Amino acid sequence: MATLPAAERSPSLRRLARFRRRVDDWRIREHLRRTEWALRRADVDGLTADQRAGRERNLDRLREYRARGQFPRNRHHERRTPVFVDDSGTHCAVGHLLREDERSDLVRPVRERNNTLRVEDLPADDPVVAWGAANGFTRAELARIQPAYPEAVQFATDCGPVPCWLAGVLASVVGLAAAGAVEWVGYRLCGEWFPDNALKRRGALAYLSVLALLLAPLVALLTYALFP
Template sequence: MDEDLRIQVHLEYVLERLRQRTTAALSPAARAARKRNLEWLAAYIRRGEFPRNDGHPDARRPTFIDSRGRICAVGHLLEQELGREAAEAIAAGYKYAFIREIDSPLLAAWAATTGLEREELEMIQPTYSSPEYEYGPFFALLDQLDARGHVALSSGLLFDGRGDGVPVQLDLSLTTPGGMTDAGFGLYTAVSLTKLTGAARSASALSNIDIGLSYVRTLPFEGWFVLRSGLLLPTGDEDEVGSSLNGSMAAKRMTQAVLFQPGALGGRLGTSLLLLRSFCASCSLRLDAGLDVYSAFYKPLQLSPRWGAGFAYSAHPFVATVEVAGARYAETPASKSELHHSVGGSFRLITDRGDSLQPGVSLSIPLEARIKRWFLGFDLVMRY
């Protein structure tokens, strides 16, 4: 799609949504200011002179005022009230910033008089595309780590048709943003709790804690490169039922299979390549590779390579993914070290705000089990 047309479609969509919102709680002065700003926004859209990112490596970064003097939609509204000099003063310090990143008393004071909420200004000028494109879609089967910060609470059920109970799993993962600029560092952690229900013998297991550091860098084309390293801190034990329970849950996310090895202590190294708008304007591609080095107490040292790939397609406000992943399981007294694979997919709702809750449902199937068991997951992600 032509870039000007893309921006125009986005702004028209936002303008219509803002017009439909109720203003009953606003004062007469605020309603008048809101009406005035929406009229200015409509005129800005009709004029069709939109800025271009002319220096930031992330092509989707907004540009307050570009090198040719073209101003963004929010900047245009501010300019109508405060003049060009005020808009240029903000652009001097926050040329490529999102509205939520602009720490300017001038902008804050003006925003309070517009009749528009700060969240509504963010809708007008995010990246002129769906929020998941700022830092890529969230993949359920692959490592829950990319250039954007998140908090994810996931739960799910494992079905294997054996009639010996249904494992219920709950995991928590957290990352801090590593890609808010051209390059940067962030922290991440992940842990999982599993409970066996409906069985003659109740059992529960807590996975190892994965905690570490990530480094994110933008690519010359639209995408991100993520490098991560961390520690595996043991929390599990050698209980036979708990160990079996953890092994079953590894089918959910193959790239984190080592987390479900009781007592594993070691380190992790991994990398991800995230390509936005690959193949089409609504598509994203992600490739993962990594290596875990650890001791599980019953063998001095083990190596577990892992890999994954995912494809995402966006039809705003929904995002669907298809994913595949593989990892070498640990060698145990009862089994040899073997490579296992899973395929899966997810379906997620993306809201207009970039720092919003994004509910999703996922399905993963371990291939080596010949589709005798499958994992149904539900998660709630907050991206920021």
């Protein structure tokens, strides 16, 4: 009799796996949101009318793909890696755009040859790169559309209406403000909870200080990831 994987036998592991999938889906949606934002604002003066039309049409499809939230799962590699089409037939963002453009003939060779192919590794004369050029995308832009799975947050290189360094500074300020708020509230509460016990008061303050130090980078990271 076949043995079920541990994640399928244990309810707690199943819950943990579902939580990780939700976090990863959020990361992918955020990556695609920021990528779409940047590509819609890129300079397209050098493109033909047909290329501009194809670009806008596919960016609309990318927005619909992100809103649907059905992304492929990397079930074969521990490290973060692209998956063009997963075992259940779910396409990555680039594969989805090709399929929606009725170019599944370009998806099949990639899936059969190297399903974890990175678009930036394609040669300049590859049919997928040629399709991108016909629709107003450079190879670098197609590579940016393609997320990787399954691990950490993948930030876009364009942080929206401000430079990335300024977005980082603002996110850091928010993180430090959150840490300062924890310290200030904690100081007041500890004084009320342990007015006559200096040892407990210092211990509680030390605990809150450690918590604030852990909270600051997490808040800053989340703020940076969500920066418009």
